[in-house]
Amino acid sequence: HLERQRGGLGFVGGPGETQIEADRRAIDDQLVNLRRQLAKVVKTRSLHRAARAKIPFPIVALVGYTNAGKSTLFNRLTGAEVMAKDMLFATLDPTMRRVEMPDGPEIILSDTVGFISDLPTELVAAFRATLEEVLAADVILHVRDISHEDSQNQANDVAAILSTLGVDENRAQIEVWNKLDQLPDDIAEARRQRAAREEGIHAISALTGEGIDALLDDVALKLEGVRHVEEFTLSFAQGKERAWLFQQDVVTNEEQGEEGFALTVRWTDKQKAQFKAL
Ligand SMILES: Nc1nc2c(ncn2[C@@H]2O[C@H](COP(=O)(O)OP(=O)(O)OP(=O)(O)O)[C@@H](O)[C@H]2O)c(=O)[nH]1
Ligand SMILES: [Mg+2]
Known part of the structure; x- marks a missing residue:
């Protein structure tokens, strides 16, 4: 509408400028709002963290690029109804639930905020604070959308963010190749075989449930040392x-x-x- 107004009026200024100003104001309002929400999230997070220091259960955190399927997997494992949506940052506030592992210990499962590349600088600090959850985790499940064309770059970005958060190679980590169901049969099969060969990788579909039992067995194994x-x-x-x-x-x-x-x-x-x- 900016173009239309400017062109139609035939001169710069007046109503056209007002429209631009109005747009700017709307964007500013949105940013202020987002910042306020994040500040709130960060505050409740640190309260939760303090309370959690006393929890006697190991913590397993789902991390990964936005839209990778973390909340979908979380819901499947907990029977909870965390919002899973095809949108950026569907999960803003990390969520935790107690889960009893089959033949294993009880754990706290944590669904976290999705990562994204090129986050606006002013939001980086706030997002990082919400992700401090991850530092409390005994086992980290890095959930990847393996059907995404940019999957490898996304994984690299996530690895880089984890390392700036202070997560090192001593932390038990499992890579979860999600959305297997979304791949053509031959590629899905190749992924399955590669995951089966490599330690610490599991190919799954959070949607169909494929591969989840084996994933949980591996988590239980990792927890034995925790x-x-x-x-x-x-x-x-x-x-x-x-x-x-x-x-x-x-x-x-x-x-x-x-x-x-x-x-x-x-x-x-x-x-x-x-x-x-x-
Ligand atoms: N086909 C298919 N779709 C999936 C699978 N897992 C998740 N999805 C879909 O992918 C979209 C994103 O899923 P979410 O669980 O919200 O992703 P997320 O990682 O929590 O995203 P953020 O909260 O933004 O970080 C949703 O539309 C899900 O239904 C899967 O295994 N197969
Ligand atoms: Mg989510």
């Missing part, structure tokens, strides 16, 4: 149990009270199971 924090009290009569905990080197704090020893331990699920069997 330690988490728990607090409990041992009575004075439980000397054997207490000695075992110290022998395993899992006690991070101990306070003697009237009923016994209040302990903070940091251990794996395997160690916890062994302890319970004592």
